[in-house]
Structure formats: C-alpha cells, structure tokens
Amino acid sequence: MDAERRIRALGFSERDAKTLADHFLDAERRGKRGHGLSRVGWLASLPDLEPSARPERVTDRPGFQRWHGRGALGYLTLDAICAAQIAEPPDDARLVVADRCFPTGMLGYWARRVAEGGLVVVLTATSPPRLGHPAGGPKVAGTNPLAIGIPSKTSAPLVSDVSMGQVTYGDVIAGVASEDELVPFGGPQAHKAFALAVALQLLVDALVSEPGYGAVMFVARPQADPLPRLRELAHGVRLPGDS
Amino acid sequence: MDAERRIRALGFSERDAKTLADHFLDAERRGKRGHGLSRVGWLASLPDLEPSARPERVTDRPGFQRWHGRGALGYLTLDAICAAQIAEPPDDARLVVADRCFPTGMLGYWARRVAEGGLVVVLTATSPPRLGHPAGGPKVAGTNPLAIGIPSKTSAPLVSDVSMGQVTYGDVIAGVASEDELVPFGGPQAHKAFALAVALQLLVDALVSEPGYGAVMFVARPQADPLPRLRELAHGVRLPGDS
Numbered sequence: 001m002d003a004e005r006r007i008r009a010l011g012f013s014e015r016d017a018k019t020l021a022d023h024f025l026d027a028e029r030r031g032k033r034g035h036g037l038s039r040v041g042w043l044a045s046l047p048d049l050e051p052s053a054r055p056e057r058v059t060d061r062p063g064f065q066r067w068h069g070r071g072a073l074g075y076l077t078l079d080a081i082c083a084a085q086i087a088e089p090p091d092d093a094r095l096v097v098a099d100r101c102f103p104t105g106m107l108g109y110w111a112r113r114v115a116e117g118g119l120v121v122v123l124t125a126t127s128p129p130r131l132g133h134p135a136g137g138p139k140v141a142g143t144n145p146l147a148i149g150i151p152s153k154t155s156a157p158l159v160s161d162v163s164m165g166q167v168t169y170g171d172v173i174a175g176v177a178s179e180d181e182l183v184p185f186g187g188p189q190a191h192k193a194f195a196l197a198v199a200l201q202l203l204v205d206a207l208v209s210e211p212g213y214g215a216v217m218f219v220a221r222p223q224a225d226p227l228p229r230l231r232e233l234a235h236g237v238r239l240p241g242d243s
Numbered sequence: 244m245d246a247e248r249r250i251r252a253l254g255f256s257e258r259d260a261k262t263l264a265d266h267f268l269d270a271e272r273r274g275k276r277g278h279g280l281s282r283v284g285w286l287a288s289l290p291d292l293e294p295s296a297r298p299e300r301v302t303d304r305p306g307f308q309r310w311h312g313r314g315a316l317g318y319l320t321l322d323a324i325c326a327a328q329i330a331e332p333p334d335d336a337r338l339v340v341a342d343r344c345f346p347t348g349m350l351g352y353w354a355r356r357v358a359e360g361g362l363v364v365v366l367t368a369t370s371p372p373r374l375g376h377p378a379g380g381p382k383v384a385g386t387n388p389l390a391i392g393i394p395s396k397t398s399a400p401l402v403s404d405v406s407m408g409q410v411t412y413g414d415v416i417a418g419v420a421s422e423d424e425l426v427p428f429g430g431p432q433a434h435k436a437f438a439l440a441v442a443l444q445l446l447v448d449a450l451v452s453e454p455g456y457g458a459v460m461f462v463a464r465p466q467a468d469p470l471p472r473l474r475e476l477a478h479g480v481r482l483p484g485d486s
Contacts, residue, residue, distance in 0.1 A: 064336050
C-alpha cells in the first residue's frame with residue numbers, strides 16, 4: 001500500500017515500514033490526523049533519521065527492564081518493548097524505561113496492544129517542551145500523554161490516552177490547530193493538566209539514564225476483570241477508547 | 244494538641260492519632276480544608292470504624308508488594324506502606340497494591356513522604372463513584388487522584404496531586420462546594436479528566452485481589468536529578484506542590 005511504499009523509500013525494512021504504516025493508518029481511522037499520514041512527510045524531513053537503527057534491551061532484571069533506542073524511531077522502540085512484554089510477561093509487575101525513545105505517536109495504540117496481550121499497562125513519554133504554566137512563562141513540559149490499558153477476558157480492553165495539551169503538536173503539524181492553542185487543557189483548571197505534564201516530564205527525566213526524550217511503561221498481571229461490571233454500570237455511556 | 248486528643252478519644256493509639264492528626268493539620272496548612280480537621284468528625288460518624296485494626300503486608304516479592312488494610316483506615320495503611328518503601332527501597336522498582344485501603348486523604352502527602360525518602364513515586368486510589376461522563380449518565384468512577392513525587396538531592400521534591408474532579412468530595416464535606424460541582428474537571432475538555440478517572444478506577448480494580456476501594460503505588464530508584472534544571476528553566480514560575 002502507498003504509505004508503506006513511501007516509508008520503504010526512506011530506507012526502512014519491510015517489517016519496520018509495516019509497523020510505522022500500521023500506526024499512521026490506525027491514527028487516520030481514529031480521526032487523530034496529527035498522528036497519521038502527515039507523519040510520513042515529517043519523518044522524511046528529520047535530519048538524523050537512521051532507518052536501519054535497532055533498539056536494544058540493555059537491562060533485564062525481575063520487575064525491571066531498560067531499553068535504549070540506539071537511534072531507532074520511538075515507534076519502533078515501543079513496538080519492540082510491547083512485543084517483549086507480551087512474549088515474556090512479568091511474574092507480577094515490571095517497570096520498563098526506554099532511553100532515547102522519540103517520537104512515540106499515539107500512546108494509546110501501544111497501550112491497547114499490551115492490554116490485548118493480557119496485561120495492565122500505564123505508559124507515558126516525553127517530547128519537546130510545549131506547555132507552560134497557564135498563568136504564563138516559559139514552556140517547561142511536553143504534552144506528555146498518559147495512556148492506560150486495562151485488559152478483559154470478555155471484551156476489548158479499555159484504553160485511555162490523555163494528552164496534557166488542549167491540542168496535540170500533531171494537530172499543529174497537520175494544520176488543524178495553531179501553536180497558540182497548544183496550552184495545558186482544562187480552561188480555568190488548566191493548572192491541573194500543567195501539574196500532570198510537569199510531573200510526567202520529571203518522572204521520565206528521573207528514570208532515564210541519559211538526557212533525552214524517553215518513555216516509561218508499567219506492566220502488571222491483572223488480578224481481576226473489572227471491565228464488564230463497569231460497562232454494565234456505565235449503561236451504554238461511551239467509555240475511553242471505544243470506537 | 245486538640246485534634247490528636249479528639250482522635251485518641253475515638254479509640255486510636257497515640258501513634259495512630261498522631262499520624263492522622265499530622266495529615267489533617269497538613270491539609271489545613273495547605274488550604275485543602277476538605278482533607279483537614281472536618282475529617283475528625285467524619286471519622287467519628289463512620290459506622291464500621293475499627294481503631295485498633297492494623298494493615299498487613301501479605302505478599303513481598305522482588306518488584307511487588309501486596310498489602311491489606313484489615314479494617315484499618317486507608318491513611319494508616321498508606322502510612323505503613325510509605326514507611327516500608329523508605330526502609331526497604333526496591334533494587335530498581337516496585338509495584339505496591341493495597342487492598343481495602345480507604346480513605347486515603349491527600350495522596351500528595353504520601354507521595355511527598357516517599358519522595359523525601361529518595362524514591363520516585365506514583366500513587367492513585369479509588370473512592371466511591373462520584374464522576375459521570377460529562378455528557379451525562381451514571382456516576383462510574385471516583386475522583387481518583389493521581390499523585391506523583393520526584394525527589395531531588397538539592398531541594399524539596401516536586402509533588403503533583405491532581406484529582407479528576409472539578410472539586411473534591413472533601414470540599415463537599417467541608418461545605419465549600421456543592422455536590423453538583425463534583426464533575427470531571429476541564430470544562431469543554433472534561434472528557435479527558437473523565438477518561439483518566441475511569442482508567443485509574445480500573446487500574447486499581449484490576450490489581451486488587453478482592454473488590455473494594457484500594458490504592459496502587461509505583462516506586463522506583465531515580466537515575467537522574469532533573470528537578471534543579473526544571474526549576475531553572477521555569478524561571479520562578481510556581482511548580483506543582485510548591486508552597
């Protein structure tokens with residue numbers, strides 16, 4: 001298909017091109033154009049694109065893994081991390097820290113995949129500073145989304161994916177929002193989204209082993225299956241991530 | 244002091260009364276009246292108060308602990324959990340699940356304590372369903388705050404503590420807000436706070452081993468000390484948790 005061919009032409013392997021195209025096409029289907037096909041041209045514009053780079057798992061201990069992008073795109077690093085969590089789930093829980101993991105796209109996409117693999121997952125990732133305090137001042141935090149995925153034995157997982165920006169930078173790239181609108185969400189309570197963005201920024205920055213944009217994922221084996229009861233309680237109300 | 248004496252009179256030990264009074268007085272100092280001294284009378288009104296109950300650590304494996312309130316107040320369960328994390332930090336990271344842990348007060352208070360003990364911490368806890376979808380429908384999630392604490396070698400930690408409600412239930416108890424105002428925060432983007440509240444609800448509900456309100460804490464050893472640079476970058480802007 002066209003997207004894959006265009007990505008292949010940038011020098012990516014067939015497999016990596018498919019991984020990237022799948023992500024961009026899923027974004028288009030979900031109406032998240034900022035994370036969609038507009039990213040192909042954006043990739044082509046990156047001065048330091050290394051299409052043959054491979055992420056590496058540098059530490060693997062009970063309850064903890066550290067990965068390093070080694071120049072690979074964040075999408076491909078998260079793809080490898082998700083596959084590893086599903087292939088070898090933790091006995092109880094695991095913290096996964098990804099050094100040099102950028103760009104990462106829609107975090108909900110990766111959370112959905114891990115949750116479909118049967119694990120509870122929490123994922124965040126940093127990006128260039130684009131949010132400042134609602135009262136003004138310098139931009140100190142990325143839009144730093146927080147994605148949470150909850151598996152269920154009887155239905156699709158619940159996936160929540162909340163960016164702390166009122167719009168995404170992807171929306172700005174896609175031309176559907178202006179840079180001025182890129183402020184913490186929440187209007188009169190935007191200090192809450194700002195607090196989350198700053199704290200998630202520092203969470204990642206405190207756990208990576210070298211400065212740079214990174215990702216932090218927690219995975220755990222579920223003990224219970226609370227989603228069916230919640231859906232019943234919600235009585236048809238649309239829940240996060242439902243299409 | 245008066246608060247402690249009143250709590251002692253409910254049957255709590257001297258130590259537990261001090262733990263509870265410290266929490267309520269800190270809330271008053273921070274202007275979070277809903278979590279402050281109004282809670283003493285509220286405790287007295289609880290039909291199933293068990294002042295001599297003690298929380299128990301039921302599982303302790305590398306990277307994972309499970310605790311059970313065993314009838315103790317959530318404040319006292321979190322107090323014991325915080326002390327245990329600081330006394331025996333994980334080699335890398337640890338997930339702590341607290342079954343039957345309610346009420347928990349200001350989560351930022353516990354996050355601050357763990358961060359002052361040198362650990363990165365993320366904490367959430369569930370409470371009775373009080374938030375519904377911004378478009379209407381049944382209440383399906385608690386206000387489920389998310390607290391994040393980041394230690395620093397050179398300054399006080401950064402502590403972010405964000406409730407997903409526009410007001411807290413504590414504010415309602417304290418009479419400073421009405422129950423109608425207890426909706427997801429964010430105005431036109433309240434679906435974001437709703438998504439976070441629902442996902443945090445399920446995160447806890449999927450990890451506890453018996454139904455009931457619980458708490459989930461992640462702790463990890465920091466690899467870096469990013470807070471001084473962030474404060475520099477923020478150039479005097481007030482950061483989350485600063486007084």
